[in-house]
Amino acid sequence: SLLVSMYILTGLGITVGFHRYFAHRAFKSNKVIQITLAILGSMAAQGPVIFWVATHRCHHQYSDQPNDPHSPRLHGNGIYNQLRGLYYAHIGWLFESLIVNPLIFAKDLVHNPTIVKINQLYLIWIILGLAIPTAIEGILTGTSIGAFQGFMWGGIVRIFLSHHTTWCINSITHVFGRYRFENADQSGNIIWLAIVTLGEGWHNNHHAFPSSAITGLAWWQLDLSGWIIRVLEVTGLVWDVKIPTAQMIESKIDA
DSSP: OHHHHHHHHHHHIIIIIIIIIIITOOSEEOHHHHHHHHHHHHHTTSOOHHHHHHHHHHHHHTTTSTTOTTOTTSSOSSHHHHHHHHHHHHTGGGGSSOOOOHHHHSHHHHTOHHHHHHHHTHHHHHHHHHHHHHHHHHHHHOSHHHHHHHHIIIIIIHHHHHHHHHHHHHHGGGTSSBOOBOOSSOOOBOHHHHHHTTTTTBHHHHHHSTTOSOSOOSTTSOOHHHHHHHHHHHTTSEESOOOOOHHHHHHHBOO
């Protein structure tokens, strides 16, 4: 239960917060929601919010082209080079010395004092994300073994799974998947990945309409993050939610 709940909560911090709100401004919200999403996303341990947003915006500007921070398509032809590209896009790019300039790709966040402070306290949020499941399981069981199990399942295992499912978006969806829309890159839709990434696996849809708050553009495309945004909109906690019209979708369908 701790694994699933912490995975979903911190995952929504990434998908709804870091990705759709901070990186793409797909909707507007109040300061409490902004802070909550920024902290939850930071607890996922995928990097500070400003770093994450700058890297993702750079990826969109140069998607599958030179200067893309994590494209699997820039390593040549042949099976070996394709595998090398998948490894690089999945995790190898994290070990490169290249760092995206936030003053170019995340200038709005750099000038936001609240987000800068949350960014500076990044390690605190990671520790909090580990401490919460540890404390809950420790209290429920009243044992040190229980606390350790909470730390492992709600913390370490959750972070491991969260990292690799997110990295699959960088690697697998830019090599495999279905292509519904004509995009300048090679992003594809993968249904099973959309489920485990709370809607991010509809990557071809996302690259067709980057500022859309909803990635599951068809009724059958599961998009938990998009549903959460819809609920927040109904309650008035978010507004100006961006969604492409039927005409916009039709005009971009790959014939």
